Amino acid sequence: MMKRGILTTLVILAIFTPSALTAAPVNGALTLHGGMMPSLGGNLMSYEQGNTFGSTTGIDGINNSASGFDTSPVERLLGASAGITFKTTFYEYFHLRVGYNYFRSVYGGTGKTVYNDGAINRSLKCEYSMWGYDIPVTVGLTIPFWKDMKISFSTGLAYAYGVYTYKFKTDVPSEYEGEFKGWALPLVIHLEGEYFLTRQLALFTSLSYYNGSTNVLADRKQDDDAANKDYASIDFTGYRYNLGVSYYFKPI
């Protein structure tokens, strides 16, 4: 008897909910996306890189070459990201976005270089990496173009958490390891476009710009050969390009 009652309620809800939703001026969409982040973490500068290896511009300045040394360039990190975003649109033209993105470095950050240790040059092997996640919250405007597409622009903030690590190995031999963990609230500017394949399913693309970094953080690894504790901040500033698929809960 109770089962029948529940079933009847569910059937009634199933019949009336869509029409009620259609009538409402609010729609929701879920987007799954993946993308790329050029120059993840910026130049990854830390105090030790300047103090010991003579680079005042982090990963950029660590690159040197000299005769008699086998070197390979240490490139800035390229990040890959995967994420999910929930978007609520109000009266078709206004929206609020909340997302979650996981990212990590997938290219660059490793190589061999040379540094000047007093009067002699020494070989230096470098490994940089970074991973993290962020939760952007933005509000903005949407312009629908017929039933074919929407172009949206929004701004806001993100809670961004990152872990930046490096390892330097010299031919002395000595090892320097650093690990920095921290969070920041970078500003976010977001442009996105959706191309509708059906009235509920759309192809998605976006370009975001984040601007912000953590406070200066202390190195969490103390088991290396560095004489001093290292300090660095994690930079979330940069562009992010994404591609994905959006599903709208109600037909547009």
Place this chain on the structure above:
Amino acid sequence: MTGNPSMKLSVRTAFILLAMLLFASPLMAERNIGVGLHLGGQHNTGNIDSFYQYAQADPQNSMFVGIAFKFSAPFAFLRTGVDNSFAINKGNVLEDQSISLSHTSEGLDTYQLSYTAIPVFAGLQFPLQDKGVFYLGGGIAYFLGTGEVKSAASGTAEDISATALAFGFISGMQLHLTRKISLYMEWEYLEGRSKPVAQTDTDPLNDMENFYVDYTGHRLQLGLMYFVL
């Protein structure tokens, strides 16, 4: 329909013709393959701030001429081409603040860079009826640059050449002028640096090559595209 073979043949032919018409005309209207010629500009070519963050510099400005090839489906595109840059002015390091900040001088006086870039971008595009199209894509570019750097200490100029792989995005808009010709405007951003190619450091103990070419930057371009299909 009792299976008259000649009738079956004519129905099949009609279907094929209809399919050809259906596919061929949208292909023509949607401008699937385009060849463009554009003129562009870049400020701070060589992105000297990344190498020389303590200096006061008058950065190099460049213009470039490029050919673009754009392959479009209704909602996706692939954009490639070749860009050739020319310096408008030399980059000039006016004040080497690194000395006053107790850093070793990077020792750069002037620099000049020109490059050839081969970018490949892919992404989504948004046709706006038959008036134009907006597109946004990510991609990669190969840079081959040549130039000259002049050391502040020696006063001698050194020729350089540097290659690099860069990553970034493109955002653009096309305005259809005729059925075959569109005006297009694009914004490209690419991040990429070469390996060290010259020694500029004034410290006699540092006999290392330290100067790298930074191709990172924003590029804006305007051109005309002719659609061959």
